[in-house]
Amino acid sequence: MIKKAFLILLVAFTGYVFFVAASARPFGSPRVVVSKRYLEKGLNETGSQNIVTSVVVLYRGFDTLGEVTVLFLAATALAALISGFPFERKERTEPSLVMSTASRYLFPLILLFGAYIFVHGHLTPGGGFPGGVVIASGFLLMFLAFRKYRVSEGGLIVTEGLAGFFYVLIGLIGLYLLGSFLASFLPPGRLHTLLSGGIIPLIYILIGFKVGSEMTGILRSLKGEDENG
């Protein structure tokens, strides 16, 4: 009890110090040092209308490669940990007709919407990560609506493996052609149109596929499909 009280006091005190420290720069007036350049030059330098996207994919693109790797790692570790788990199959009733019919019509629309989000990542809010998650949510809907719905493991592995590999490959092409990893070797294109942003749309499409297949893979592992197929 005393230990707990002490811990609470300690965390509260540290939080207060942190608050004082953060308040040294009041809310609403961010210190833009590096971002200044992104805002001023980003549009012409990268050709991407959405500056957040150009920060994510180009300026801090190496982080994003790492981020994709983290998700891949989680999917891998999760599949390794869950393998051999005795999933209990409880008898469930089929979902209602309304549910299954609606899902069947919604599913392609959800996939289309996900694809729209990641293809337009350099023009509108969104991009590879949200797009991929939307796609995975479509698969989740199908898992819920149909007891017998299956996704083949091979398809997921091929999609995520190749998408990841091509992502690194694009980076290496930049290294080879322009001397630095993930350099944009394509022209910025016509601003504000779909074909702009150099390698940004390319990478976001790959990320979309990769995230979509990884999230679906995570759902699939947690559903326990390997054991009682």
Next chain:
Amino acid sequence: MAENIIFYGSSIALAAIGLLIALTRRNLIKIIIGLDLMETGVNMFLISIGYRRGGTAPIFDIPLSKAVDPVPQALVLTAIVIGVAVTALALTFAVRIHEKYGTLDISKLREMKW
């Protein structure tokens, strides 16, 4: 000042509450909830440090003076994805531990003593 308390204060408080939950609770699921709260607090903090008064999303064409700082938004995107990954892995651990030990109480595993 009031804004500082509302935005910085609440996000730091959320992170602190999450930290306390993660450190003091015994139930694994509650610990994972605590970790997520902490994550959310940090993400809120990141978003609020990049906000510019009267600003909007940095997607052109908007006047430069109206764009919020794009970097924290990119960081939050990364942090969210990492948070999802950790949560998924933690829940898998919870499932397996429940299978092996028949409990989610981590103090019952062995001894938490150092």
Next chain:
Amino acid sequence: MVSPILAIVIPLAIAFLMPFFSALSRKSVKWVFLAVIAFNFYAAIMTFLRVLSGPILVVTAGIKPPFAINLLIGPLGGLLFLLFEGVAFLYAIFLLKAEIKEPVHRFFMLFLLNVAGATGMILTGDLFNLFVFLEITGISAYGLVGFKRDKKGLEGGVKYLILGSVGSTLFLLGVALLYSQVGTLNMADIAGRIWMLKKPTLYAAFIMFLVGLGVEAELFPMNAWVPDAYEGAHDTVTAILSTVLSKAGLYALIRVVFTVLSPQKAFLDLLLWAGLITLLLAELSALRQKNVKRMIAYSSVGQMGLVVFAFGMGSLFALQAALFQAVNHVLSKGVLFLSLAIMGKKREGLELENLRGIGRELPVTGLLFSIGALSLLGLPFLSGFWSKISLLLSTADLKLWVPLGLVLLASIIEAFYYLRTIGVFYTGTDFRFRETAFIRLLPVLVLVFVILYLGFRPGVLAPYLKGAAKELVDRSGYIGWVIGGLKP
């Protein structure tokens, strides 16, 4: 000329493709793994040689720092890079003959990404990028620890996961705080603007980094996961956790404290005492252990405490000693955990009583274990002697008499339990000679050879250690390398 960035991205690309290799042939996985680590080792050697003539700046996305992420490899980075990849290469050879639970290819994927993450941590020059690599290293380590899916592994894994994610979230909070005040994430750029920070901000950031990175660097009290995780994990995983991972965390901590935040007196004092407390508590706990693997795990924590203590002294001489001690810790712990893995194959369980007489049964392994342990204790003419003696000398140099006494006390405790263990290894009546396969002994032999070599010629390492220590002390030099237009 190999770009150092390849040592990070090639493992990633191959890890993505690992399921394909596994589908082609299940045996190919470990050879592919070995090949990638061998490539990394080659890249590390080339980088190390290049760093001798000057630091290397690697930019990404074709944009100069601080506007894009950059890698910076100075003398310190080069030294650790070589050390990490060399040790990882030896572990990869050791893994060729190891028994690994299914799914095998996932084990190697996790292992590969773990090495890539640790490499990224020591090469990157960007604070948020460091966080990303910290998470890559961490998540792969959680998976590896829990990989056996038995009670001990899961328990160790989940404790590591909880503390690890708390730590990395706090680290992220620190990064966010710094960003909000200086508006940049590049380490050198932050270091150049750190004077703008007020005292509370600087201290709050330091506390976040200390607690956050202390989890990986095994500082008290954030190291509660260490014994359980080390005991529950696969032997080679324990070895890489104890050698590469802990050093990567330590590197991140000292880089942040020395370069980014500027070494304030209060920070160094805190490091010094945190290290000392960690050392003493860990050695006292190690004394009580019956399981040899767990005992060495505590000893590993103690050694990390010793190294952090030495960094906390802050003088150039102390920093050199600390780095040397860290190198020796990597070599010795590699020997100890690998030879223990060989012993574990012959006996049921690693309790001390079960290992009675193992030194007669496995004469070579027993000898190697003893040399590793004696080097750790600082027996003259082994590598560990030189680092420990210079560490003690630098403590005396700064007139820190109380810490000096405590370190000596900890060394005596350590000597007691290691000698007790070795004694048990060589008692008993089991004389059957059953030495293990040569390929499994080879990595241990190489490590012991390095220990002996450095023991007879400690001067070989000195210029590199000096360069690395200078890099830590000379902040403006580091800033100049990145911002001042070092040719990429």
